[in-house]
Amino acid sequence: MRFRFERNSGFFGRVAVAASVAAIGVLALSASPAAAGPTPDYGIDFVVIGDPGNRHVNFDEGRRFYPPFAPEDFRVGTVNYKYRMSRTEVTVGQWLEFVNAYRPYYDGPTNWSEFTSNWIVYDAGLGRYRAIAGAENFAANMGWRYAARFCNWLHNGKVGEQWAFENGAYDASTFGRDDNGNYTEQRERNAGAKFWIPSFDEWIKAMHWDPNKDDGEGGYWRYPTSSDDMPIAGPPGSGDTNTQTGMMYDVGSYPHVTSPWGLLDGSGGVSEWNETVATESGWRFVKGTGANLGQPFDLIDRFNGLGPTSSFPGLRLAGIIPSPGSTIGVVVGMLTIHRRRRR
Template sequence: MAYCAVVRLAAARGRAGGSACRVSAGALAGFACSNPGRCVISFAAIGDWRVRGVRSRAWLSLGAALVLGCIGVRALAGPVPDYGHDFVVIGDPGNRAVNQAEGRRFFPPYAPEGFSVGRVDYRYRMARTEVTVGQWLEFVNAYAPYYDGSVSSLAFTGDWIVYAGNGSYRAIEGSENFATNMAWRFAARYCNWLHNGKGLEQAAFENGAYDTSTFGQDANGYYTDQRTHNAEALFWIPTLDEWTKAMHWDPAKSDGEGGYWRYPTSSDTAPIIGPPGFGQTNAGSGATYDVGAYSDVMSPWGLFDGSGGEREWLEFAADEGSRYLRGASWALGPPFDEIDRVTPGPPITGSGGFHIVSAIPAPGAPAVLFIIAALNPRSRGGRGLQRWNSRMGEHDETFHHPRRRPLLLHSDAPAGNRERAALHGHQR
């Protein structure tokens, strides 16, 4: 019995799909699996597949051997749990990418020739709001027994969670529904944890969406972290395409032709800074509010907090030194909301929050799915984008901005801001 991501079987009795493949004698010339979700199968000519008792004739006439990358497919035999997130389905698969008039920084000289952003060829779900302090606190306390870093590290806790002693953490009063920040690596572990049903064993945090055994640095200081989520992941950090589509693409724009709004507020005009009920965003104000507080300001798909709240981690990595973030935050103003503004951040710093993405639940009836994918359609590599990183640094002031400014304690800011400032010295 060997692990294989290429087949996910929903048994006729309605049980959840398995991830193991049994292949009959003579079908395989060799089988190697370096890590779950990234397998290589070598088939010799023709063979019978037996997958948990289901037999199908596989005519594979490819000469000596056929090598397939088992990197994509899952058949979800039942609903994917929401775990307290309000998910919105992002449809319109095959939408066009951002054009140069809509996002000039996605084109030369800022980006390499042929770079494309925004098109997504599948349906997916994205949480309506950013991950909240309360949701993150549950994760922090679950992972705490395995965490060996500083108890005051904002990469782990974010701004609003503090150590309570005896191995546990608490949220600053009144902050439970604020958007939270964290390091990219801990966001990845959060996705693993949800993927594994919020299990409390350490293995539940270390693989599922992202293999944390890849998290490290080489001799040159480059990060070795897995670049894209596993094909069978149920939850993951959004790709650049997924985030851009969910926040900016409107199928009804331009009299139904579809198009991208400049800002993630269904508008080509920058949102007005001010408290809920008066303004449209807290971007750059220093004040913090509950997620979804600007209830009349949303993306074309009904997502909140694309502007303000926290900057948002993307899965997208342009080089070995950083991941990328999108959107403005309580500390950075609306110019950072522009569709073609992205900023880099090391995956080990608490630089942003995120809207979690989820797989689409399967229909009610069980199904058997056999798909072999040569490429993961949700993956976007990035090794060829080092030029983009440097060029955008030359042309775009985004790359010269600090991640954090001192807190601005406005009179309308929640009292918790003052406690946060005292605890963290006004800086993240």
């Protein structure tokens, strides 16, 4: 199935209205947020994504970002500011801390994967949630709404009060559906967010853009492994990814396979939520592959789209670059691709 594009009054102008493997491009909607004072990392290993103003994906690098699969004016991959991405996906252990912190305010089914992931269960004897033994360092899966609340919680310093989960990066009061069944979640993060779900452009750049490719001219690799060749599926030590193997391993189990910026597990682990709205009904882009998802989705111009209540994808955090004692404000040129600057 191909995407069918229709005119829309929102920022994107056109939106995809059918889920498919055919990819389209969208521009990052919000500027790099302001940072006031030091921002803790909470033990998460972040990598700076530099080279602001990088060019977009060209036709030879990602043909499905161009007609007949996408409108003529869509462009993908340009990000005009520096930002950070977590080196790996959020782990079950990291997610467990959030699940137990949010538990007093949670009113859904006890072991609901949208909230708990597939690897966390409630233990009545302990009176709290726990991870399934051996899964603590697997990549966690979750719904988009809970991924957004996780970002809110980090933004607010892991405060245990309900307000800390309901706003900060995303306003949870917007989470719902309208009379037509469309999802109503806000389209992009709040200005000033410290942690967020990466946009489609931010994800593409962090996984595929290499400023040093082609003798320093810069370019996009077709796979999130600093390569134009499909990674080899197999267990750690013999393969490059667990994609379509049906087996889960700890994050970072393929340390020799990285994006140009040093990110791990761009292929495999779990597919990853993006912030960017993909369809008129409010589905979000999902990028990458997982243990049960085929390798073609590793290609730069292939992706999925899912509603925010799906629990299939996981989360790779994006965040500001902290500047202790100062405030950073970055204005993004939304419709102009700036001349690329070196890292």
